Amino acid sequence: MEDYNKIIESLGVKFKKAKNIKILQPLSISNFYDVDNTIIILNKGEIRFGENNEKVKEGQILFVPGGRMMPIHYGQGKGDSLTNDDFITRKGDYFKSFHYSELEDTVSENYSYITFEAKVFDSVNFFNSLDIPPFIIEKSDRITQIMRTMLKENVSELAGSERVVKINTEYLVVEVVRYIIKNRLFVEQLATNSTYFKDPRLIDIFSYIKENLSGDLSNKILANVANVSEDYVGQYFKMLTGINPQDYIEYQRMEKAVNLLRTTKKSIREIGKEVGYKDTAYFCRRFKMMFGIPAGKMRRRESLMNI
Structure with missing residues (x-):
């Protein structure tokens, strides 16, 4: 308990x-x-x-x-x-x-x-x-x-x-x-998925990702943050969380993008760049693949009847 x-x-x-x-x-x-x-x-x-x-x-x-x-x-x-x-x-x-x-x-x-x-x-x-x-x-x-x-x-x-x-x-x-x-x-x-909340190295990775979503979040960078080898960091992350670090990073980036669409008037291009996508077209493709709707419609949903 x-x-x-x-x-x-x-x-x-x-x-x-x-x-x-x-x-x-x-x-x-x-x-x-x-x-x-x-x-x-x-x-x-x-x-x-x-x-x-x-x-x-x-x-x-x-x-x-x-x-x-x-x-x-x-x-x-x-x-x-x-x-x-x-x-x-x-x-x-x-x-x-x-x-x-x-x-x-x-x-x-x-x-x-x-x-x-x-x-x-x-x-x-x-x-x-x-x-x-x-x-x-x-x-x-x-x-x-x-x-x-x-x-x-x-x-x-x-x-x-x-x-x-x-x-x-x-x-x-x-x-x-x-x-x-x-x-x-x-x-x-x-029992399986709550254990990693107690691992300080993993918490360091989570915090670093959150603070650097617009930057380089390669496995090499994450390995330096956790003080493990680049070859091991992906295995280490997945062993504790059940997902690989790059999938987790994309989810965090898209989640922030949704929040920006809901709370700001920034353009789709600006939002994509802010969450780490230099290519706007690629950002839009990945966004639709993840949420099932284009980024523009996600924003329009918030401006329609707020149900």
Whole structure:
């Protein structure tokens, strides 16, 4: 348990977004994806997810680690089937956000969601790094209460509402981790993938990558950072994390690119250069390959209905 406490203490948690959503008509998204962690509570209706079309029941909570692509279906009935790319430009046809005060009164199928970031040493996406799949949290009064508080405070005009949301985001992460441990979920993944959080050389690599995304991040450079041989650094990194360093670096670069698209007006060329791609065309190809949509559409998604 001490190890889990150390990991939790190392987490940098950041609230991103909270919404209540009415499902206007059924919809399937074949490749749902978000870089942030998403936690959904189904208030009324039906949601199915994953390759096995697992059903979320009313009152249950679906947790989707950031960086995990999966199929998801909203609403009862078959409905339309879209790619994530198509959904971005048409989501107003299927979803409508509504105020927290209407939650008890709405008769439509609806759900509430919160997205947040949780990074170890502000470098590594915690839940994604554990390689755990999306999963259902059975009815949890504690997690439900935290989510309801966040959804209410997020639209409140009372003093300190932002602080309340921030504090409750941290509570939410702790409760999700506690739920996983208490129910002995993903035991093998936790045992295998949490060990590297304690390796100081690997943490040095993570920190260096984060601070130098626009620069040279070859295995030669990483070997110098970790004080191991160039021939060994790739094997060392993969042995502890399950992925090779260059794949990890590309994910970090693309994640930063998404954040810049969402929060700045920088051009695609400027963003590509800032995250380490001198060739804009190559950056755009890699971005679409990773997220399933062009970089320009990712930005447009944020400027459309913010659902």
